[in-house]
Amino acid sequence: MASTLHSFASPADLAGSLADKVASTLSAAIAARGTASIAVSGGSTPKAFFQALSTRDIAWDKVTITLVDERFVPADNPRSNHLLVDANLLQNKAKAARFLPLYQEAASVEEAASLATEKTRAISSPFDIVILGMGGDGHTASFFPGGSNLAKALDASTPRGIITMEAEGAGEPRLTFTFSSLQDAALLVLHIEGEGKKDVLAKAEGNGDEAEMPIRAVLRRATSPVEIYWAP
Numbered sequence: 001m002a003s004t005l006h007s008f009a010s011p012a013d014l015a016g017s018l019a020d021k022v023a024s025t026l027s028a029a030i031a032a033r034g035t036a037s038i039a040v041s042g043g044s045t046p047k048a049f050f051q052a053l054s055t056r057d058i059a060w061d062k063v064t065i066t067l068v069d070e071r072f073v074p075a076d077n078p079r080s081n082h083l084l085v086d087a088n089l090l091q092n093k094a095k096a097a098r099f100l101p102l103y104q105e106a107a108s109v110e111e112a113a114s115l116a117t118e119k120t121r122a123i124s125s126p127f128d129i130v131i132l133g134m135g136g137d138g139h140t141a142s143f144f145p146g147g148s149n150l151a152k153a154l155d156a157s158t159p160r161g162i163i164t165m166e167a168e169g170a171g172e173p174r175l176t177f178t179f180s181s182l183q184d185a186a187l188l189v190l191h192i193e194g195e196g197k198k199d200v201l202a203k204a205e206g207n208g209d210e211a212e213m214p215i216r217a218v219l220r221r222a223t224s225p226v227e228i229y230w231a232p
């Protein structure tokens, strides 16, 4: 599917513009259906965007927020994406939103993935909005090169839901929505910042296997257009 590059002069300009776009998309979904859903990524890039979005005046009580992926750590762990979202997005007006975590108290990450799949079934498919990030190795969500479940994660026929992922670059075991869960969002955004990530994107847009740079699965096979938001 096609992608569109939206370039901004600064991360602050990007954060404000993406917050406006997301807020208007959520409001349109609420007007059409009475509810709206968004899955966001963790990492360091989205913090300013989360903070800007948290101030937007929409019917947040009609919005369900979840994560694209999560480290298998509880929400009080500094590595937790839940903690990042709680501290930066579930603030201000967005405090009224419902948040569905991926991390579950369970004896294993596999059991946690099954529980998370069950609990997130409450969110109607497809997502209204998915915000993806990208690592320097071309991973997105927890689709890491060399990942333990990478083929299953990227297979379009894998049922929607959350699966586990372990990989050298991932740190803790991960919980991640599958490609099939994310690729048909009404608004599919890839949010990256810095010259380095732009170079990684250029390489990903070239030839090569999806397994080498899993972001390629999104750029090549997502049924939704990919809206790339970039700032230096």
Ligand SMILES: O=C(O)[C@H](O)[C@@H](O)[C@H](O)[C@H](O)COP(=O)(O)O
Pocket (backbone or CB within 6 Å): 041, 042, 043, 044, 045, 046, 068, 069, 070, 071, 081, 132, 133, 134, 135, 136, 139, 140, 141, 142
């Ligand atoms: O759990 C995570 O880390 C994210 O979901 C992951 O996919 C992230 O988007 C990229 O690793 C980019 O991270 P940065 O924004 O920190 O570069």
